[in-house]
Each structure stands twice: as C-alpha cells, then as structure tokens.
Amino acid sequence: MTVFFTSDTHFGHGGARGRFRRPFETTAAMDAAMAANWNAVVGPDDEVWHLGDFALHLAADAMAERLRGLNGVKHLVAGNNDGPATLALPGWASVRHYAELTLDGTALVLCHYPFRTWNGMHRKALNLHGHSHGQLKGLPRQIDVGVDVWNFRPVTLAELAAPRRRARQAATPAP
Structure with missing residues (x-):
C-alpha cells in the first residue's frame, strides 16, 4: 500500500480554470484529466x-459518483469549500479538519490551510497543506500538496521530499 496526498481538485468548478490558470479547455476536460491522472x-x-476542496458546484450524487470513480481508500481533511454534502459522502474512509500521522518515520501535520507554526516543526515534522494553489511561499518543511503544484494528481511523500519539489509541470492529458 502506498500513501498519497493531494488537495484543491475543485471538481466541477469551472472558475478554477481561470482563477488558478488551469490549462483545460472545459471543466469536463479538467475533471476527466484529474480523475485519469489520479487513477x-x-x-x-x-x-x-x-x-480539502474536493468539489464545488456539483450536486451530491455527482460528487458521490466522482469520488466512487477515484482509486484508493480516501480520507478528507476538510477545506473551506467542502460543505455538508461533501463531508457526508459515503466514499470517505474518514473526515476531519486536521490530522497528524507518521509515515516512513516522518511526522506529518495535515490541514487544508498552511500554518505559521505546527506541532513538531522544530523536530522536523512536515506541514502538508492545500488552499494556496501554489501561490504562497512556504516555510521550511511546509509543502503545498495541491493539484495546481503537482501535475494535477496525488503525490507520495517521496515525491514531496524530492529536490525538484514545487515545480509546476504541464498537465498530463487524460488517456
């Protein structure tokens, strides 16, 4: 089993294409590419x-279908655009607003929002977050895991720690 991190997919949110300069012709193309990249x-x-920020402007049944079509055991750390319908989707293994875990000996603090300080930051704990869509200069050991930073797909801790970290790449088209 491999553990992945992602955020700010904004499935169904046409405004994300312009606001975050996503290179997709349509919202449907954006959603399809992100789902294909995920899987x-x-x-x-x-x-x-x-x-956080799984989907926006999608009906609950459409969100449930999208979540069901994505591989893996999925946990949600809620973001500012995750309303009650998103939090209640049956496909989440867990839903919370904050999490701490240790992966491969590395302490991780997970939240939708980037922190100024976090538990264990002076003991090499990493703060993984979303919300900023690659537009915020992070602190040391703070990493934006959003799709806008990571080729519109989930990434592993090893990828996050690689030297080329935070380099935005061209979107991979859906197969």
Missing part, C-alpha cells in the same frame, strides 16, 4: 489524504 498513480488498495 494512473493510485491503486485500489492505496491510501489518499485529500486536504
């Missing part, structure tokens, strides 16, 4: 921590 790296038994 290309995440297997059915892998774990994904989605750090």
Whole structure:
C-alpha cells in the first residue's frame, strides 16, 4: 500500500480554470484529466489524504459518483469549500479538519490551510497543506500538496521530499 496526498481538485468548478490558470479547455476536460491522472498513480488498495476542496458546484450524487470513480481508500481533511454534502459522502474512509500521522518515520501535520507554526516543526515534522494553489511561499518543511503544484494528481511523500519539489509541470492529458 502506498500513501498519497493531494488537495484543491475543485471538481466541477469551472472558475478554477481561470482563477488558478488551469490549462483545460472545459471543466469536463479538467475533471476527466484529474480523475485519469489520479487513477494512473493510485491503486485500489492505496491510501489518499485529500486536504480539502474536493468539489464545488456539483450536486451530491455527482460528487458521490466522482469520488466512487477515484482509486484508493480516501480520507478528507476538510477545506473551506467542502460543505455538508461533501463531508457526508459515503466514499470517505474518514473526515476531519486536521490530522497528524507518521509515515516512513516522518511526522506529518495535515490541514487544508498552511500554518505559521505546527506541532513538531522544530523536530522536523512536515506541514502538508492545500488552499494556496501554489501561490504562497512556504516555510521550511511546509509543502503545498495541491493539484495546481503537482501535475494535477496525488503525490507520495517521496515525491514531496524530492529536490525538484514545487515545480509546476504541464498537465498530463487524460488517456
């Protein structure tokens, strides 16, 4: 089992294409590419921590269908655009506003929002977050896991720690 992190997919949110300069012709193309990119790296038994803003402007049944179509065991750390319908989706293994976990010996503090300080920051704990869409200069050991930073797909801790961290790449088209 591999553990992945992502945030700010904004499935169904046409405004995300312009506001965050996403390179997709339509919202449907954006959603399809992100789902294909997700499923290309995440297997059915892998774990994904989605750090908020899963979808916007989608009906509950459409959100449920989108979530059901994404591989992995999915946890939601709620974001500012995750309303009651998103939080209640049956496809989440867990829903919370904050989480701490240790992965491969690394302490992680997970929240939708970037922190100024966080538990264990002086003991090398990482703050993984979303919300800023790659537009905020992070602090040391603070990483934006949003799709706008990571080729519109979930990423592993090893990828997050790699030297080329935070380099925005061109979107991978859906197969």
